[in-house]
Amino acid sequence: DTGVSQDPRHKITKRGQNVTFRCDPISEHNRLYWYRQTLGQGPEFLTYFQNEAQLEKSRLLSDRFSAERPKGSFSTLEIQRTEQGDSAMYLCASSYTTGGETQYFGPGTRLLVL
Amino acid sequence: LAKTTQPISMDSYEGQEVNITCSHNNIATNDYITWYQQFPSQGPRFIIQGYKTKVTNEVASLFIPADRKSSTLSLPRVSLSDTAVYYCPGHSNYQLIWGAGTKLIIKP
Numbered sequence: 105d106t107g108v109s110q111d112p113r114h115k116i117t118k119r120g121q122n123v124t125f126r127c128d129p130i131s132e133h134n135r136l137y138w139y140r141q142t143l144g145q146g147p148e149f150l151t152y153f154q155n156e157a158q159l160e161k162s163r164l165l166s167d168r169f170s171a172e173r174p175k176g177s178f179s180t181l182e183i184q185r186t187e188q189g190d191s192a193m194y195l196c197a198s199s200y201t202t203g204g205e206t207q208y209f210g211p212g213t214r215l216l217v218l
Numbered sequence: 219l220a221k222t223t224q225p226i227s228m229d230s231y232e233g234q235e236v237n238i239t240c241s242h243n244n245i246a247t248n249d250y251i252t253w254y255q256q257f258p259s260q261g262p263r264f265i266i267q268g269y270k271t272k273v274t275n276e277v278a279s280l281f282i283p284a285d286r287k288s289s290t291l292s293l294p295r296v297s298l299s300d301t302a303v304y305y306c307p308g309h310s311n312y313q314l315i316w317g318a319g320t321k322l323i324i325k326p
Contacts, residue, residue, distance in 0.1 A: 108261075135312065137312075137313075137314075139314075139316075144318065145316075145318055146305055146307070146316025146317050146318055146319055147262065147314070147316045148316070149313040149314065149315070152312050152313065154312075159312070160311065160312065160313070193259075195261050195262075197261075205250065205309075205312070206250075206252060206264055206267055207264075207314060208264060209254075209261030209262045209263070209264075210261050211260055211261050212259075212260065212261045214259065
């Protein structure tokens with residue numbers, strides 16, 4: 105399977121704990137995006153990388169959230185001191201710099217903060 | 219901000235053609251129009267993309283008028299498995315701006 109993969113698929117944690125999610129994009133894609141989605145809503149943009157550079161970060165993203173993409177390959181999204189409001193589906197997408205900018209999504213990581 | 223507008227929900231029956239329209243009032247000159255499908259507990263799946271006129275692939279057709287202020291996703295002969303949420307996100311720089319999508323329910 106050469107699509108976008110995410111790990112873990114599900115995560116249950118207690119409030120105040122730190123969690124880290126991983127995304128492996130399609131190998132030739134140089135752009136990587138993180139989105140968050142809550143029930144009944146469309147995905148909400150969190151941050152974007154071109155190669156290893158983080159070029160854009162949502163103003164809605166608190167300082168508890170951090171993302172990295174070392175060497176321009178896989179990416180990690182860390183949430184520190186989780187809160188119940190962080191419960192959501194976290195989606196990763198990747199794309200290549202061509203006309204159209206089609207983003208291809210992974211299966212998501214479902215986070216539940218108790 | 220290139221936000222889009224689409225119906226909240228639609229119903230249809232198996233074997234029918236379904237058309238979902240999206241309004242792209244603030245679309246930028248260089249933006250493509252892309253449609254995604256999402257099933258519960260899965261990530262959005264790319265369906266089709268176009269810039270103008272008509273595009274067809276093995277899954278759907280996309281109609282875009284000359285002014286590009288709207289687009290219509292056409293699903294031929296739908297089946298129960300086409301029940302899903304359909305999105306036509308707008309663009310802002312490299313972000314996709316998503317509304318709540320159109321919840322399509324196909325009945326037997």
